[in-house]
Each structure stands twice: as C-alpha cells, then as structure tokens.
Amino acid sequence: MADAADDIIKMITSRKNYNGGTLQPSDPLDKLGLDSMEVVSLTFDIEEKFNIELPFNANLDIKSKTVADLIATVNQLVAARTKSA
C-alpha cells in the first residue's frame, strides 16, 4: 500500500504560506508558517483525498502534533478503511 507521506508533504509545501525549506517529519504543525485555519483546511483536503475522517481538534492538536504524527494517523485510517472495505 502506498504511503501517504509524499502526498501530505506535497499538500503542505504547496500551501501559499508554507515557510519554505525542507520539511522535516518532526516539524510541529504550528511551525510550518500556516495559520490555524490553513491547518484546518489541510485536514479537510486530506480527508477528501483519502476518504477518511481525521479526529483533529484545532485547540489541542496544532501545537502538540508533528507532520509525522499526521502522516501516521492518515496511514492507520487508510489501512483501517481498506481492511473493512
């Protein structure tokens, strides 16, 4: 199964306000140059692309989660969906 990492990294780095440079999986979501509504829009784009529902609360997760956390969650949810389908 394809890993979601490449797609997600592309979705982040193509955002207008992305602060540039090489994206590290350990980067926290609040250090990407995106404001909170852009991160929320990103989660919407990911849900639409992968046909999943991300349990994401902007009050908690933008500060505490990294890009790697996001990718891991998406991979798990895609795997769970594929299995149940």
Add this chain to the structure above:
Amino acid sequence: MNRVVITGLGVVSSVGQSTKDYWDALIAGRTGFAPATLGTAAQATSKLVGEVKNFDPAAHFESSQLLLLDRVSQFAVVAARQAVAQSGLELHDELAERTAAIVGTGSGGHTTVDEGFHRLYAEGAARLHPLTIPKAMISAAAGQVSLYCGTKGPAFAVSSACASATHAIGLAFHMVRSGSVTCAVSGGTEASITFGGMKGWEAMRIMSSDTCRPFSKDRKGMVIAEGAAMVVLESLEHARARGADILAEIVGFGMSADAKDLTSPDPNGMARAITATLNDAGLAGEQIDYVNAHGTGTVANDTAETAALHKSFGAHARQLAVSSTKSVVGHALGAAGALEFVATVMAIRDGVVPPTMNYLGADADCDLDYVPNEARRMPVRTALSNSFAFGGLNAVLAARAFAG
C-alpha cells in the same frame, strides 16, 4: 443627551427559560450540555450542545401563528415578551411609534433553511413551503418582535455573527441616548443547531468534546448553544415619569474591526473596542469591577482576549473579576451578547459575579482572575460585556448600578 436605563430583561436559554432560572443556573454553575436531540442535528453530531430543552412552542403561540415563526423567532418573541412584561411598558400608539425593535442574529431562520433545502436536494421535493422566505430571512425575528410587542418605531436586524446582539443593544442604546427613540426592545436570538449548522462548526475543528472551560488549561474549544435574550431600554426621564423599576443604567458602547483575519482574533482590535466603550461612557478603566468576557473556550479567543484586557486596562487588569458565562450556557452565537449583557446587569443588581465553570487550573497565556468554579459576592458598580466575532467584528457594552 438622554441617560438610558434598563427596565426589562427576558431570557430563553439552555439553562432556563426565564431571567430568574437562567441567573440561578449561572450562579450555581449548572451547565446544560448534552448531545443534540432535536430535528436533523440529532443525526449529525455526537458533539455536546446547549439546546433549549423542553421549549414548548404551543405554550406560547397559536398553531396558526407558528406557521410563520421559525424557532429563532419563537425564542426572540418569548424573550421580548418577558422583557416588556417586566418593564411594565404599555406600548400605546404614540409611545409605540417612539419605540425601536432591534434584534441581532447570526444566521436567522436556520431550521427553515435546513429543512427546506433537505426536502429539495435530498428528497427531491418539487416545491418549498410558501412561507420559507419570510420565516428564514435574517430580519424575521426583528419583524416578529415588533409585531408581537407592538413597537412601531425603527425595527431592523443586526448581524455580526457572535457579536450580533451586542451590536444590536449598542445601537438601541445610542438611539435612545440621542433622543431618536424613547424606548427600545433589543437583544439577540439564535437557533442554528441543525444538521447543516453543526457540520459547518465541526469542520472548523474548534468544538469541545467534553465541556466548555474558558481560560482554563486543557480547554478543548467551544460548545454551541441556542436561545435568545432581550432587554428593554428607555430614557431615564421616561422611566422616572412612569415610576418604572430601574434595573441598571447602560452607559457605554464601543465597536471596532480587526481588519486582519476572518477567523483569528486580534488583541489590538479587541482592545480598541474596549477602549472605545470606556471613552463612550466617560469611564476610567479603574472604575470597572467586572468583565463578562467573550470567553469561548477556544485557545485562540481566550489568549487574545486576555492580552486585550491587559492592553486596555494596564495594571488594573489584575484587579478585574473576569468570567465567561459560556462555561454554563454555551455559545449561543448571535444571542450570546444579549444573554451575557443580562448576566452583567444581574451581577450589578445582585452584587454577585457568576463563575467561570469547568476551570481546571491556570493556562500560561491566561493569567487574570477568572472567578473559577464558584460565584463571588462582591460589589459590582460598573461592568463590561465583551463580544468578539468572526470577521474581526468587535462590540462591547458598559453598564453600571443605577444611582439616581
């Protein structure tokens, strides 16, 4: 310029359908949050909401009247009738023409829109009910309040999302103060806990999964609510002449726009609205005892609002009692400012500050006295009520104890 006093209050809320029941719940910190039970919203979300439970439209209206009343207008009229009844105003012809009805709402007849469009899009219905537009229009509640209370002066809706009711009451205050009207029935109403409304809020990912804990560490966001609150404002001269019971005096109203971001609040914009209110009232910051905060329970609002209070009040910020009654009643959006202004007036009257409930401890960015978890008996001579809306639209009211 007229001095302007408050002579009537009315409330329909998630924790009580009268001013007394609402105020008792705020003081006791009895929250009313639960999963949605009504209409399409019940299938839409597992999120907690502050629904107006056991609201019986038939107890307030004839069935022929209900055909014309979306839930948002029902709430508005019930609250307005309470406020007018308490004021003792009799809106005869001449006074009726000098009385305004100004009603704030964020989204108007949301239930009518949601159910009507569901019929069209999902069920393939061929037509909508003929009263869809007059029930759904954002000014419907203002029209219905004027109709049921018999006000014949200026009447219109004010919409600025979560600041709608505060803008409405502020405009009404300025109209009475200037003498363009003698009395006003004003406030806000909201009833948008529908499938479409809740999905929209969920998509913003700022709704709490447990409860609303404004300014607290580990806060998870807001809890959407519904309801209405209305006040009767009148010139002091008029209230005195008829021997009315004066509840408090409304003394200031200030507005500002952030002009910065559609959703992220700006402490500078908030602070400008607070300062504008103090200036409008001719008050020094040191005269304020209590601030009923916007306090939504989101990380962004509560941090920005705390910074704005520091900015506007300087050292006095630490002397203020600041509380968010949204911790009990939820965020009733376009009605919130009116519900909170009623709480502010009651705090002045009773000398009790309602608590910020569900508070777990200090957050690094929120370092004021939030009156955590327990009501506080203290003299409240002068107080502010803050409302800060999406769009960066800010509005603040000031009221003080009536001292003759």
